[in-house]
Amino acid sequence: MQAYLIERLRSAASRLYPDAALPDIQIEKPRQPEHGDAATNLALMLTKVVGKPPRVVAQELVEAMEVDTDHITAMEIAGPGFINFRFSPSWLHRRLAAILADEAYGRSNKLAGKRYMVEFVSANPTGPLTVGHGRNAVLGDTIARLYEWIGADVTREYYFNNAGRQMRVLGESVHARYAQELGLDVALPEGGYEGEYIADIARALRVREGDALASDPHDPRFKEAAEHLIFEDIKQTLDRLQIRMNTFFNEDDLYKDGSIESVLAKLREKDLAYDLDGAVWFRTTAFGKEKDTVLVKSTGEPTYRLPDIAYHVKKLERGFDVCVDVFGADHIATYPDVLSAIDTLGFDSKRIDVLIYQFVTIVKDGVPYKMSTRKANFITLDELMDEVGADVTRFFFLMRSPGTHLEFDIAQAKEAGEKNPVFYLQYAHARIHSILRKVESDVEASVDLSPLTHPSELKLLKTLADFPEAVLSSALSKEPHRLINILNEIAVDFHRFYHDCRILGEEASLAAARTRLLHGVARVMKNGLTILGISAPDKM
């Protein structure tokens, strides 16, 4: 419909004002129902170009536009010069037929042929995933799903580092617990990991390797066992959240294959890296920063920045058209350096797309719950899912714009009823199936849909028609909450329809058309929830 209106408007405007440069024509959905089903501000935008008052321009456009009643039944000029359009019921009926004919309604091919990588989670294997990782994981996966729905070939990648200082401390922490299990008086190392899971790992190691390892805190088996078991745990948690990674990328491979050295050499060639005080520095002042930063410490160990650059080069070399990074707000200051480096190394940093999300505050018993990692007092994602389930967990991480701070109220999330918006969506889907079980639901696909004329039916049809556009804009803006917004609107419209319109007891042709409408609503709700990674139950 948008494309149709834009084409008709452009045609009318170019005939009326052949000399004027036409602006981009925008079609919007008015907030007030009395303003019609679609509106354009074209007349307002043209007023300066053609030198006439906006309402006059609007009048001329309306008179010059050639629309057919199969699409548009009315055009009105309103307010300062908006043109409002009303969709014809027959167009809405054809839309419903299209929904019913397409199981994957909402899919598009906008990004067909494009290879996307979404890199997310990327937590080092030092402990179980916490609710802090949850927003990252769920956002990343949902954005990947959205890109798939608009046609992209998507790879989900988990990037990790199992070689750094933190991993060393992890191994030592396991050693300490292992020795303590044997009754030895060994203290946890400075800054060691206090969580109970460390002792679990130590016990598992004892079972497998026996009791002879206590003498050497740096026996590689401590670290290896920890890494292995923690990764198993992380994968299981992700699995519960309906998240399947395609690839795991080990930072260490960048050293092994020479990427690190090669990037460093190229930066030196461009005079963006230099030696000072035994360290190698990155000339970030060349990109407008106040200070240069260290790439390689005087110990010879690179900081995280160098592998980050090498990793992104690698991703682009691997042939991805666009690489999405999902980062928490703490990374906000560091990625611009990486992008600058990417550009100077001859790649287009526009192919790196960074999504920054704000942190999560957990509210428990009405008060913010303070968490510190490494100490024992964090809430793991698994514990959260034990409390509220995977669907609710995903939904709560998605329901707010990534850019705003998210308050996750466990009490509200646990409430199975009216306080919980995810149940509202699932309930709509379940209720439809409940009705379909009660009525003659096996209606021929060719049934006449024209009996659908009630205002509640038409409103519902209009919202369903918006769904593909909502998927598209949600994907391109990387804002899954927009999809939730439209699913919520569909649910509202459906409940209203349910209240106003019945099927049992209605005349046969009307009942059949309404049954088809229910099938269409169920399909759209299900597709929407599927994109969000949330189940669409037939019964609750």
Added chain:
RNA sequence: GCGCCCGUAGCUCAAUGGAUAGAGCGUUGGCCUCCGAAGCCAAAGGUUAUGGGUUCGACCCCCGUCGGGCGCACCA
């Protein structure tokens, strides 16, 4: 001190530069003899932190101020 993000109803949050700023929770009052009341309807609640600017039009863009978050290590 510098950089990035955020300030919208009592609370949690929506709103491509458009028309009368919307939902949920909470509060108040209605609706099940009837396809699922996990639902529906209604009321109350706002100077969009604040002061300027840009324009036909600003919650949205620009500048200042105040308040909150996160960064500003030869930590990752």
